[in-house]
Amino acid sequence: xxxxxxxxxxxxxxxxxxxxxxxxxxxxxxxxxxxxxxxxxxxxxxxxxxxxxxxxxxxxxxxxxxxxxxxxxxxxxxxxxxxxxxxxxxxxxxxxxxxxxxxxxxxxxxxxxxxxxxxxxxxxxxxxxxxxxxxxxxxxxxxxxxxxxxxxxxxxxxxxxxxxxxxxxxxxxxxxxxxxxxxxxxxxxxxxxxxxxxxxxxxxxxxxxxxxxxxxxxxxxxxxxxxxxxxxxxxxxxxxxxxxxxxxx
Numbered sequence: 001x002x003x004x005x006x007x008x009x010x011x012x013x014x015x016x017x018x019x020x021x022x023x024x025x026x027x028x029x030x031x032x033x034x035x036x037x038x039x040x041x042x043x044x045x046x047x048x049x050x051x052x053x054x055x056x057x058x059x060x061x062x063x064x065x066x067x068x069x070x071x072x073x074x075x076x077x078x079x080x081x082x083x084x085x086x087x088x089x090x091x092x093x094x095x096x097x098x099x100x101x102x103x104x105x106x107x108x109x110x111x112x113x114x115x116x117x118x119x120x121x122x123x124x125x126x127x128x129x130x131x132x133x134x135x136x137x138x139x140x141x142x143x144x145x146x147x148x149x150x151x152x153x154x155x156x157x158x159x160x161x162x163x164x165x166x167x168x169x170x171x172x173x174x175x176x177x178x179x180x181x182x183x184x185x186x187x188x189x190x191x192x193x194x195x196x197x198x199x200x201x202x203x204x205x206x207x208x209x210x211x212x213x214x215x216x217x218x219x220x221x222x223x224x225x226x227x228x229x230x231x232x233x234x235x236x237x238x239x240x241x242x243x244x245x246x247x248x249x
Contacts (some may be wrong), residue, residue, distance in 0.1 A: 001133040001138060030075045033239075035105050041064070073247070090196055094204075101200055102210070105192065106211060108190070108217055109187060148207070167189050212235075215227055
């Protein structure tokens with residue numbers, strides 16, 4: 001861990017320092033995509049691209065906005081990949097004045113009962129990424145904002161509430177580790193959720209995550225090999241559910 005209680009110095013640079021355009025106005029609610037989906041959302045909704053890029057330190061990107069006739073709105077953008085980019089992204093969301101952050105992404109599943117295309121809403125994300133340990137002296141897992149989580153689980157049909165783990169090391173997800181993760185009650189693994197939830201809490205943002213099973217991991221070394229089977233129809237259905245929910249906040 002790399003958090004020091006005695007450290008009262010300022011960061012060398014911050015999310016606020018990245019913002020060069022005061023006229024980049026985002027909605028209270030931002031949806032971060034950790035899967036392909038920008039074009040799918042643009043097919044389903046009337047969107048506008050904001051005039052400035054999202055001023056992330058790690059790869060600035062376009063920001064899109066949906067505004068309903070009743071003036072309810074949400075913004076959406078590609079959230080990046082991995083915990084460091086997730087932290088960078090949510091820090092910028094906070095600096096821009098967002099209040100709610102919803103992440104929508106994919107999860108590799110090592111649970112025998114879940115299938116590709118199933119939706120998981122994590123109630124707990126175990127921390128096996130290094131980013132959160134720069135924000136907390138000690139943290140085993142992070143949790144979504146309680147109110148946003150409750151609203152989200154009411155809005156998204158046919159989901160499973162379960163624990164997951166977020167891990168930096170794609171090629172060190174061993175059978176031994178996945179067995180330990182299952183003993184903790186985890187059903188799958190991603191790279192971002194624990195950081196988004198832990199840093200959201202640290203910053204005072206309401207954050208929650210929705211994940212779709214994109215691939216099944218074998219439970220034992222002699223089982224059927226790793227399988228990936230994600231398609232645009234599944235993505236589109238999930239994205240519509242999340243955006244429709246975001247537009248109610």
